[in-house]
Amino acid sequence: MSSFEDIRPFYDTEVNGAIREIIDHPMLKAMMNFTFPGVADDYWKDLMLHCHSIRDFQINFIYPGIQKVLEKSSEGLTTSGFEKLEKNCSYLFISNHRDIILDTSLLNSCLFEHGLTMTTSAIGDNLVKKPFLRTLSRITRNFMIKRGLQSRELLESSKNVAAYIRHSLIRENRSVWIAQREGRTKDGNDVTHRGVLKMLSMATENDETAIEYFKKINVVPVSISYEYDPTDVLKMPELLAKANSEIYVKGENEDFLTLLNGIIGQKKRIHIHIGEILTPDIDLISKTEPVPSKQLQLLADLLDRHILAGYKLWPTNYIAHDLLYEDAEYADKYTADEKTLFEKRFRKGVDLNNPTAVKSFLAMYANPVNNQKRVLEELKN
Template identity: 50%
Template sequence: MFQALLQFTFPDKSAEEIKSVIDECYSIFDFQSKVIYKSVHKVMEKSTDGFSTSGFDELERDKPYFYLSNHRDIILDTSFINVALYDHELIMTASAIGDNLVQKSFLMALAKLNRSFLVERSLSPREMLLSSKKLSEYLKFLLSENQSIWMAQREGRTKDGSDKTQQGVLKMVAMARGEQSALQYLKSLNIRPVAISYEFDPTDILKVPELIAKSEDTAYIKSNNEDFNSILRGALGTKKRIHIAAGKLSEETFDEIEGLDLSENDKLQELARRIDKEIYRIYKLWPSNYVAYDLYYNTDRFAHTYTDRDKRSFERRFERRVDPNSAIARESFLLMYANPVINKLKSIEQTA
């Protein structure tokens, strides 16, 4: 698997030339910049129509940040963010990854070589508490060592396209606060909301069965190698354009929430809502999102935002992937793309 990755990354190099590149890697940064950076660019070259960013030029080069982002793809979300950081000469991230995703030794090695750290799943309540405390202390340690962090706003990928920050994630991060209040501690972490936006999600159809199970209130059991297949489909599947935006979360936001007459849990919930609002604000909406919205609501409200070609392209993807006899599957697929529009509209209405 590792040789396949290297051959994919350096298709014009001989085995000896590839070995010489690896021999020059003395640190994780070397490996990320000399190998993985090029691997991700190969993925972009083969499966995207362009990669753009915004907001990163407003960040300070030598300052560690806590990037809290929406989550679409198991591996590529963090990979694309680190490309953006490297291009802007910013500190790349140590990234959270569920231990269920690195069952294969190749993926575990690759995770370590990219400075990933494990979030343990499937623990008893007592074990989960101890693990969460340890993880919170580690996050604090990383930032003290001038290391940026990436973490998803919720456990696992967002399957339905509706990005919501889990209060429990913020509560876990704040466990290392000591004598400080949760809000004041979180304020010190330089949290930056990040919005990752794919024009086409290469794993969209793989997410539909879980959405159907959820809508029917039944347990969803992953098949063998499901996560690994999602990784491969995510890497090589068509994405069209990708945009990653870095947002802001002012210190005044934390002070304002701290001053509210609310319980600590409710304050964390309010902070989660503010993070969501910023992600909706900076989220790049593509023609696919607007087409899905209009198809779902049977309207032409956003027809001015896409061309006939855009609409046909999305409709072809929709019809090829979704069973025409399954109303739930069709609705789930459309909402996966329409929800970013719905959330942005709701956020604008609430602000007004």
Template identity: 55%
Template sequence: MSKYDEIRSFYDHEVNEALAGIACDPMMKALMNFTFPGKEEKTWLEEFKNVHSIKDFQTHFIAFTIRQILAKSSEGLTTSGFDQLDKNTPYLFISNHRDIVLDTSLLNLVLLETGHIMTASAIGDNLVHRKFLHVLAKLNRNFLVQRGLPLREQLKSSQLMSEYINELLHHEKRSVWIAQREGRTKNGNDATQQGVLKMLAMAAGDQTLTDYFKTLKIVPISISYEYDPTDSLKMPQLLAQHRDEQYIKGKNEDFNTMISGVIGQKKRIHIHAGQVIDTELDDIAAKIDNKNKQLQALAQIIDHSIIRNYKLWPTKFIAYDLLHHTDTYASQYSEQEKQLFVRRLEMRINPSDAVSKEYFLSMYANPLVNTMKLEGDSSI
């Protein structure tokens, strides 16, 4: 027994049995039919018998699934910054978060194809209530973030997760992916929650805050989708917040969002790996004594990297111009791109509803607005 059993992914020796347990699930059949169209069920069931590690499963099955998703629902994935990372070093990737499944899946595909260490990835336990999804998550080296706990239990859970991340990075030499905030960004404003950094710091022991964070080798990740396939699904929560109402998720909302993210059109996608945060931590230590202010300064450094390296697709400029009734950025997109985006808006929301339209456009425009603020300029 391990103290991490409640949250950890599978050990390699558990993989074959776990996979056999869900091999005949209708959702597995649908997944394999999507991944390997035309391949007979008995063929991949037989191939499952040769899977004895998470890497086997990810390399021979899930990587093909992600490539199919890219082929069927995008116009391609580009990357930058990964050539600056050492292939034998485990990193803590702190990422902006837009899509439940794809953010980490796409990153791991990039890491696999570039020969870097793949990640163990945090996922909310609220997303894997179904047995199939729970097992599939653990087969993909996901570990569980326990949600909705009373305060005392939440603190214990955060301590456990902090120690587990420390164990992965320093003892198992495994990279880790974690979102910069709890839950996905709904409004396009990518901001690191200090609570995430506080959780990570709980395993620091006798080390100073900044010395410990240096050992984590934090790499900010910026992921940008030209179209957000779940844009319209984010609207009810944004509108509830606008009306100052409590938002309660529907029974199958998370599952439907996952499916929409996978199959929905994304057009182009870009992932950038920032530079390892290192000397910046020395500067924080030299200038700031208060731990909370140190965490605030680190969050700002992560935010600046994510925003600065976020790929601004034409949709961001179009949304800004439509929102502000201007043609300031007309040189950044074609008339056809604008027409396609307007058509999408009209199909996804009620365009006569001014509030919905404003929130929809802001969702796309805010990364551009944040870049402008960072650069202290009104133009790009």
């Protein structure tokens, strides 16, 4: 594991020492006061100082914290497809990505509730530059993806991350979560970037081909959908820059503000869908397409179909679609009250005198409707 030292989560033997380093940090106090309201700090500190494994920390502190987040900022979490997963089996969960922290935290909460092993999860090191956040991410079994590297360094880093993922899946029998693309989807178009698959394939060994490796590791598509994106307004500056063909530069604390708003912002209903284990489909690709680059593209297309087909569409998606196209195609999918609530949020967060802003905000919610419709029509034919 020495080659993974700068990207790996903590070992269980390191957890208690790491906790002792952050036990008096004001951000940890704020988190625990939120998780255990009305309880003296000595209570949770004593519990935490007796914690000696990542699993203990996740179950006793992160899981109740996520339940409190759901209670305070949502109308509940529903799931589908978890019955397909087996205990004591590792999976590579490839997921659409909407929220920095919640996507993986909610998935792991659901895995725990279903008696399944929680994942080790990818996180960009740009999101955990502050020492406290880096320590917290390692205590919650995240591994680092290094950002902003030059080409040669990027290649070596990608190989190392790929090797770590293989190590987790095959040697440790530990499931892994990774997003289908670098960074969160901001425009509602969930698309698997082939570069992610190419990076994963760098872990092949001996004479193993990429497609043979993907057949071994139980690839599972995951679809996560929020009725309200708690960071929708925060995504607007980047969307507008993109629409105007401008280079977008993040503000100094933008990632942290996005992370915080994702946790405390209103989400209403949330759904996580576990798709089919793709091994049979990957096997078919290996038998029908001999060109390796085309195999990866077919795998990316396969993931897209499953992620989009499994995406739960909410009234907000249909309302935005009808507003964007100025029709009532999906009027039967929402109530007048739901439309009024969405329009109120829309007017509050968007400059209505800026047509590009209006279109970008609505498209963020409407694009999943178009994408799922296209995919379902393709599956029929």
